Amino acid sequence: MISRLANPARFMRLSAALLPWCAWATLAVTALGLYLALFAAPADYQQGEAVRIMYVHVPAAWMALNVYLFVAVASAVALVWRHPLAEIAARSAASIGAAFTFVCLTTGSLWGRPMWGAWWVWDARLTSVLVLFFLYLGYIGLVNGFDDPARGGRAGSVLALVGVVNLPIIKFSVDWWNTLHQPASVLRLGKPTIALSMLTPLLVMALGFTLLFATLLLLRMRAELNERKALALRLNTRPATAPPPTRAEAAAPAHPGGAAIRQAR
Amino acid sequence: MSAAAAYFAMGGYAVFVWPAYAITGAVLGGLAVASWRRYRNSARALERLQRQLGARR
Secondary structure (H helix, E strand, O other): OHHHHHHHHHHHHHHHHHHHHHHHHHHHHHHHHHHHHHHHOOOEOOOEHHHHHHHHHHHHHHHHHHHHHHHHHHHHHHHHHOOHHHHHHHHHHHHHHHHHHHHHHHHHHHHHHHHHOOOOOOOHHHHHHHHHHHHHHHHHHHHOOOOOHHHHHHHHHHHHHHHHHHHHHHHHHHHHOOOOOOOOOOOOOOOOOOOHHHHHHHHHHHHHHHHHHHHHHHHHHHHHHHHHHHHHHHHHHOOOOOOOOOHHHHHOOOOOOHHHHHHHO | OOHHHHHHHHHHOHHHHHHHHHHHHHHHHHHHHHHHHHHHHHHHHHHHHHHHHHHHO
């Protein structure tokens, strides 16, 4: 028991020290990125000012994929080694990944309307990213769908691993099929096909989004660990005849008279 | 057209560029606020619980 708690305890100490640095770095880098994206970067010779949508759309898309990979690797670690923090990391990252995917889809739609003349097309890239969004939602629903977080975590981990098949489909969809979506211009073999004056703001925004992910991940993992500790404390102190508390009950702020009410039951 | 108005017009793409940034800010900012609130509530609840249990012993 002590060895199982040792790692989360160490994580709580380490994350408390790391969190303010991550949060301030996120704000600073994102502010710089927004300045570069909205003021310093030039308009595109073909797309005009609409190209500025790229500086939120593309980093959001990278994060959507990378966070899913993170969820899948953490799920694998949770399934194979039963590391207590791995499952919590996967669960905490999924909502952040879903948010990035949503941002990617909506900003893409706002970019597609003026450039392609359509808010949405069912092409391979767009459809596979929509599937990624539903995978995130399915995972979140599954891990929260059980009263016992360990069971939900296992079910979710399996779904996350199965969904990995979608990642190469998204990445290579623009090469495998004729899509309206343009092919990769940064992460490709050989030199990027994008001008440095546009590449720099793009990479700064990507760094900002990555730092945001780190900040929110630490914050959400800490919240999850607090909630589980509270749940464990309540389970241990409850009379044996009382029904077990649900997750929502355990997560709710303790009622001032809560302990007395439970004792009376 | 003043320089500021020209800037906000985004070369005629204002209705696409600004909503894209607004949605990004709202979604990611909203998630950050929600995550922070959840963390703060969880820390308070745990602290209160530990105080109650400590007092009972």
